[in-house]
Amino acid sequence: MRRALLLSTFLPAFLLATPAHAECEEDGSAIVCTGTDTDGFETDADGAILSVVPAATVSAEEDAVVLEGMDSRVENQGLIEAGEDGVVLGAGGTLVNDGTITAADDAVDGDELDDITVVNFGAIEGGDGDGNRGVVLGTGNRGTLENYGSITAYDEVFEAGDDALVTNEEGALIASGGEDGVQVQLNGDIANYGTIYGGLINGDGIDIDSGTIFNAQSGLIESRARGLTATEDGAEAGIDVDEGEGSVEIVNDGTIRGEIGILEDRGNTGGHVVSNAGLIAGTGGIGIDFDRGDDIVDLLSGGTIEGDVLLGEGSDMFAIEGGAVMDGSVSLGAGDDDVYLDGLFGAFVGGTESTLFDGGEGEDLIGFDLATTLGDIVGIAMSEAFADATELTFRNTDGSTSIIVFTGFELFDIEGELYSLNELAEAIPLPGALPLFASALGLGGLLRRRARRS
Numbered sequence: 001m002r003r004a005l006l007l008s009t010f011l012p013a014f015l016l017a018t019p020a021h022a023e024c025e026e027d028g029s030a031i032v033c034t035g036t037d038t039d040g041f042e043t044d045a046d047g048a049i050l051s052v053v054p055a056a057t058v059s060a061e062e063d064a065v066v067l068e069g070m071d072s073r074v075e076n077q078g079l080i081e082a083g084e085d086g087v088v089l090g091a092g093g094t095l096v097n098d099g100t101i102t103a104a105d106d107a108v109d110g111d112e113l114d115d116i117t118v119v120n121f122g123a124i125e126g127g128d129g130d131g132n133r134g135v136v137l138g139t140g141n142r143g144t145l146e147n148y149g150s151i152t153a154y155d156e157v158f159e160a161g162d163d164a165l166v167t168n169e170e171g172a173l174i175a176s177g178g179e180d181g182v183q184v185q186l187n188g189d190i191a192n193y194g195t196i197y198g199g200l201i202n203g204d205g206i207d208i209d210s211g212t213i214f215n216a217q218s219g220l221i222e223s224r225a226r227g228l229t230a231t232e233d234g235a236e237a238g239i240d241v242d243e244g245e246g247s248v249e250i251v252n253d254g255t256i257r258g259e260i261g262i263l264e265d266r267g268n269t270g271g272h273v274v275s276n277a278g279l280i281a282g283t284g285g286i287g288i289d290f291d292r293g294d295d296i297v298d299l300l301s302g303g304t305i306e307g308d309v310l311l312g313e314g315s316d317m318f319a320i321e322g323g324a325v326m327d328g329s330v331s332l333g334a335g336d337d338d339v340y341l342d343g344l345f346g347a348f349v350g351g352t353e354s355t356l357f358d359g360g361e362g363e364d365l366i367g368f369d370l371a372t373t374l375g376d377i378v379g380i381a382m383s384e385a386f387a388d389a390t391e392l393t394f395r396n397t398d399g400s401t402s403i404i405v406f407t408g409f410e411l412f413d414i415e416g417e418l419y420s421l422n423e424l425a426e427a428i429p430l431p432g433a434l435p436l437f438a439s440a441l442g443l444g445g446l447l448r449r450r451a452r453r454s
């Protein structure tokens with residue numbers, strides 16, 4: 001206080017215009033901003049703590065609040081307004097925003113720095129042009145974002161390196177205008193209870209190299225860009241897994257949507273796990289597109305996948321529970337793949353004959369849960385909807401029937417026994433239907449039962 005008074009009393013006016021303290025006053029390592037500051041505040045002292053009190057404004061034509069020392073802390077309850085970056089933090093820095101931060105460039109800049117934490121209860125707004133981001137840590141590791149409010153920008157809204165921890169709470173918003181909502185690298189840990197939007201023109205909801213994503217029942221993760229399927233770069237995804245060896249585990253109780261729902265970029269060799277009790281929707285026709293690696297998709301009761309599931313190379317598994325809806329085909333590609341049908345299927349596949357399970361190359365297996373018996377299979381026939389496909393009709397526990405249509409499967413596991421397709425047809429107690437089916441396949445006799453795969 002005394003120093004500020006002295007300065008204003010005795011120094012020429014042009015010195016007062018240098019970066020600093022119009023209304024942000026220093027007291028040791030603490031800085032308090034009250035009233036209206038029009039030239040921002042800047043220090044490189046370690047451990048600096050700056051507060052913007054309610055109704056106070058800190059603005060600048062360039063960066064507004066710059067605390068570049070280590071382990072600094074900014075607490076904003078007012079308005080921070082910048083012609084360039086809103087808040088610039090050093091390594092280990094923390095921002096708690098309970099007001100508004102609006103910037104023409106990046107709203108919060110800790111670019112390439114580790115151990116930065118941002119907790120947002122208010123509004124954080126990056127610029128609306130190319131290169132303007134929300135909270136940017138670049139490749140900085142161990143970044144933490146806890147969002148209860150809204151964070152928006154044209155480019156990436158939250159961008160961080162390895163070991164990022166992101167929690168987007170119920171009612172909270174992360175929205176990009178033209179790029180990814182959240183972009184993190186290896187070992188990211190993301191929990192979403194609110195809304196995460198990728199851009200309207202481009203961008204994924206979440207772009208990740210590896211880690212875990214939990215999307216709660218209240219959660220929406222969506223890439224909003226449409227019409228990109230036919231373009232050179234291809235479609236954007238609700239969740240996009242980048243190239244590399246990384247694996248991603250996704251637990252979805254809410255909604256994940258994009259032109260592709262969940263996409264593994266070509267060049268990723270990791271196996272991924274998706275457990276879905278919510279909705280995964282690909283508006284362009286592909287719900288999940290994984291290729292290399294041993295992938296697992298578990299479609300739980302109450303869950304829906306809209307669009308095809310492509311599991312590509314590797315020994316993949318697709319499991320579906322009764323009460324789930326698979327609205328699209330499932331292609332398991334090269335490798336020895338498994339499909340498991342669990343829970344006697346009531347409303348098993350929404351479109352009955354619209355869903356084709358394709359085992360592809362390799363020795364592929366369809367397994368039934370242990371409660372299913374040969375007597376629950378009440379029909380077997382060649383599919384009329386798909387060439388070279390077989391249609392099995394099941395009796396459900398409620399007396400209704402469901403149909404599974406498949407091709408390219410060599411083994412069937414029922415009542416703990418392995419059958420080839422022809423052995424299964426022979427074993428099903430359907431005296432009328434069986435000879436028709438057998439002759440349709442042109443069978444000369446039983447194939448030898450194959451050994452159980454190790």
Ligand SMILES: [Ca+2]
Pocket residue numbers: 290291292293294295311312313314315316
């Ligand atoms: Ca695969």
Ligand SMILES: [Ca+2]
Pocket residue numbers: 311312313314315316332333334335336337
């Ligand atoms: Ca496969």
Ligand SMILES: [Ca+2]
Pocket residue numbers: 332333334335336337359360361362363364
């Ligand atoms: Ca296969």
Ligand SMILES: [Ca+2]
Pocket residue numbers: 359360361362363364408409410
């Ligand atoms: Ca096969």
